[in-house]
Amino acid sequence: MIALMSQFGSSINFICIVGLLAVCASVILKKLKQPKLVAYILIGVLIGPFSLDLIADEESIKFIGELGIILLFFFIGMEIDLRNFLKDWRLAIFGTLTQILLSIAIVFLMGQFWDWPINRIVVLGFVIALSSSAVIFKLLEEKNLMQEKIGRNVSSILLAQDIAIAPILILISILAGNNTDSESYLMKIIGGVIVISVISYVAIKKEISWLPFKSTIKDDHEMQVFMALFFCFFGALVANFFGISEALGAFIGGLVMHAGKATEWIHDAIHSFRILFVAIFFISIGAQLNLEFLITNWKILLYLLIAVYLTNHFINTLILKAYKNSWKLSLIGGALLGQIGELSFLICIAAFNLGVLSQFAYDFTISLISLTIFISPIWILLTEYLVDKFMPTKVTRSNFS
Numbered sequence: 001m002i003a004l005m006s007q008f009g010s011s012i013n014f015i016c017i018v019g020l021l022a023v024c025a026s027v028i029l030k031k032l033k034q035p036k037l038v039a040y041i042l043i044g045v046l047i048g049p050f051s052l053d054l055i056a057d058e059e060s061i062k063f064i065g066e067l068g069i070i071l072l073f074f075f076i077g078m079e080i081d082l083r084n085f086l087k088d089w090r091l092a093i094f095g096t097l098t099q100i101l102l103s104i105a106i107v108f109l110m111g112q113f114w115d116w117p118i119n120r121i122v123v124l125g126f127v128i129a130l131s132s133s134a135v136i137f138k139l140l141e142e143k144n145l146m147q148e149k150i151g152r153n154v155s156s157i158l159l160a161q162d163i164a165i166a167p168i169l170i171l172i173s174i175l176a177g178n179n180t181d182s183e184s185y186l187m188k189i190i191g192g193v194i195v196i197s198v199i200s201y202v203a204i205k206k207e208i209s210w211l212p213f214k215s216t217i218k219d220d221h222e223m224q225v226f227m228a229l230f231f232c233f234f235g236a237l238v239a240n241f242f243g244i245s246e247a248l249g250a251f252i253g254g255l256v257m258h259a260g261k262a263t264e265w266i267h268d269a270i271h272s273f274r275i276l277f278v279a280i281f282f283i284s285i286g287a288q289l290n291l292e293f294l295i296t297n298w299k300i301l302l303y304l305l306i307a308v309y310l311t312n313h314f315i316n317t318l319i320l321k322a323y324k325n326s327w328k329l330s331l332i333g334g335a336l337l338g339q340i341g342e343l344s345f346l347i348c349i350a351a352f353n354l355g356v357l358s359q360f361a362y363d364f365t366i367s368l369i370s371l372t373i374f375i376s377p378i379w380i381l382l383t384e385y386l387v388d389k390f391m392p393t394k395v396t397r398s399n400f401s
Contacts, residue, residue, distance in 0.1 A: 017047070017054070018043060018047065018283065021043045021046065021047075022039060022040070022043060022279065025039035025040075025042055025043055026039045034374075034377055035134070035135050035138060035373070035376070035377065036279075037132075037134060037135060037282050037342070037373055038373060038374055040278075040279050040282035040283050040286065041282050041283070041285060041286035041289070041370050041373070041374075042286060043283050043286060044282065044283040044284060044285060044286020044287040044288070044289070045286040045287070045289050045291065046286075047283075047287060048286060048287030048288065048289065049287065050289065050290050050291045050292065051291060066246075066247075066281075066349070067277060067280075067281075068277035068278055068279075068280045068281030068282075068284070069247050069281050069345070069346055069349075070232065070233070070236050070246055070247050070250045071232060071250070071273060071274055071277040071278070072247075072274070072277070072278050072281060072342070073165075073247040073248070073250045073251040073254065073346075074228075074231075074232040074235075074250040074251065074253055074254040074257075075254060075274050076133065076162050076251060076254060077250070077251040077252060077253065077254020077255040077257070077258065078254035078255070078257045078258050079254075079258070080159055080162060080163070080254075080255060080258065081258065082199070082255070088152065088153065088156040089156075091153055091156050091157065091319075091323045092156040092157055092159060092160035093160060094319070095156075095157045095160065095316070095319040095320075096129075096157060096160040096161050096164050098315065098319055099129045099157075099161075099312075099315055099316065099319070100125065100126065100129040100164070102311075102315050103125045103126075103128050103129035103311070103312075103315075104121065104122055104125030104126070104129075105125075106125075106307075106311055107121050107124045107125040107128065108121050108125070110307075111124075119175045119176075119356045120356065120357060120361060122171075122175060123172060123175070123347065123348075123351045123356050123357060124361075124365065126168050126171075126172070126344075126347050127340060127344040127347050127348060127365055127369070128308050128311070128312065128340055128344070129161070129312075130161045130164075130165070130340065130341045130343045130344050130347075131157075131158060131161060131312070131316075131336075131337045131338070131339060131340070131341045132339055132340070132341030132342055132373060132376070133158045133159075133161075133162055133341060133342070133343075134278075134341070134342055135339065135341070135373065135376055136154065136158060136336050136337065137155070137158070139336060139377075139380065140154065140155065140336070149325065149329075150320070150325055150329045150330075150332065150333050153320055153323060153325065153333065154320075154333050154336055154337060157316070157319070157337065158337075161341070161343070162251075162343065163199065165247075165248065165251070165343050165346070165347075166195050166199070166248050166251065166252075168347060169244060169245040169247075169248050169346070169347070169350055170191070170195075170244055170248075172347065172350050172351055172354065172356065173243060173244060173245075173350070173354060175356060176351075176354035176355060176356050187241075187242050187243045190242060191239065191241075191242025191243060191244045194238075194242070195239075195244070195248065195252060198252050198255065198256070199252070199255065224270075225270055225273075228257065228270050229270070229273075231253040231254075231256065231257055232250045232253050232254070233250070234249075234253065235249035235250050235251070235252050235253030235254075235256075236249040236250045236253075237249065239252070245346070245350055247346055281345075282342075285345055285366060285370065286370070288363075288366055289366060289367060289370060290363050290367075293363045293364075293367065294367055297364065297367075301364070301367055301368060301371065304368055305368060305371050305372065305375075308338075308340060308368065308372060309338045309339070309372070309375075309379055312334070312337060312338045312339070312340075313331075313334040313335055313337075313338045313379075313383075314334065315334075316333060316334040316337040316338070317330045317331050317333070317334030318330075320333040320334065327391070328387055328391045331383060331387050332380075332383060332384060332387060334383075335379055335380045335382075335383035335384070336380060338372075338376065338379055338380075339372040339373055339375075339376040339379070340368065340369045340372040340373070341369075341373075342373075344365075344369050345366070345369060348362060348365045348366060348369065
């Protein structure tokens with residue numbers, strides 16, 4: 001945050017302003033039952049160059065935002081239990097692949113109308129296919145659905161989507177086609193093989209007992225922090241060496257930490273880092289939202305916003321129904337999975353940096369993702385209201401078994 005300078009003077013003033021805004025926005029949005037991610041995005045919009053313009057160095061906030069997504073992916077990897085995921089692997093894999101393929105097909109039809117290149121179509125298909133783990137897991141906990149069948153099914157799909165980010169980012173780097181030399185492709189292929197091998201090894205092993213930090217620093221809080229950050233950024237460094245996403249490398253580092261049974265004390269040790277950097281990431285996203293762009297293109301954004309929700313809701317409802325959930329619960333599950341998630345920001349950023357998305361496509365996609373997160377709780381509440389009205393059997397905990 002040191003590089004972020006505001007019109008109010010120093011970086012300390014900037015941090016105080018952001019902290020105050022975060023507290024105020026979080027309190028207001030909590031009363032409105034909106035996720036804190038919305039508060040962070042709104043703060044970014046408010047202080048960004050297209051509003052109050054309190055950020056003098058835009059590149060610095062983008063860099064810190066990318067740092068935030070690396071830490072976010074590390075925590076996602078650290079919280080994924082691949083063995084539990086394997087219990088519902090058919091639903092998870094079938095649901096995720098179906099979602100991705102149908103999303104690409106729908107974007108392809110839209111792309112024919114607007115004459116989009118195939119690379120952009122594939123990237124946008126990936127973007128709209130992924131839902132928000134951060135938003136949905138929170139909602140599942142609040143609704144006491146985590147241990148119910150519909151909650152487990154939705155969680156399995158989310159975990160599969162989180163894991164799918166690995167091959168998606170590799171495919172995007174290949175689609176970019178900027179480096180056509182055989183050595184570059186070979187490095188990406190080797191990196192992809194390493195990623196798949198590590199994920200497979202972690203999934204098969206009950207526990208990685210050889211991790212050196214298990215006994216030596218278990219009670220050393222300071223060393224816990226540095227060891228966790230080492231695994232996070234060492235994974236990112238290795239991934240960067242092979243020409244794939246640094247966030248993906250951090251994700252693999254998190255999986256290894258989980259397999260080493262280190263998540264309990266690591267979570268307590270660096271949870272505050274996660275809160276801080278994830279907030280910075282979403283603030284950086286909000287700061288990049290061009291309000292003039294939103295106003296100018298509000299009609300097409302509205303059309304696509306409705307199209308995304310109807311498409312995701314419909315696809316996921318059918319997927320959940322295919323796995324023996326009732327229509328009522330399938331519709332609610334489809335609503336939960338209706339929005340575009342935070343991982344899609346990473347796809348968008350990676351595609352833009354690699355030249356797959358133009359500036360217009362980047363602004364448009366960032367705006368669309370943010371809007372879906374904004375209205376996600378409203379969409380879910382509306383779905384629950386309509387389901388209760390037209391399917392009057394009351395949804396109780398016994399119905400979710």
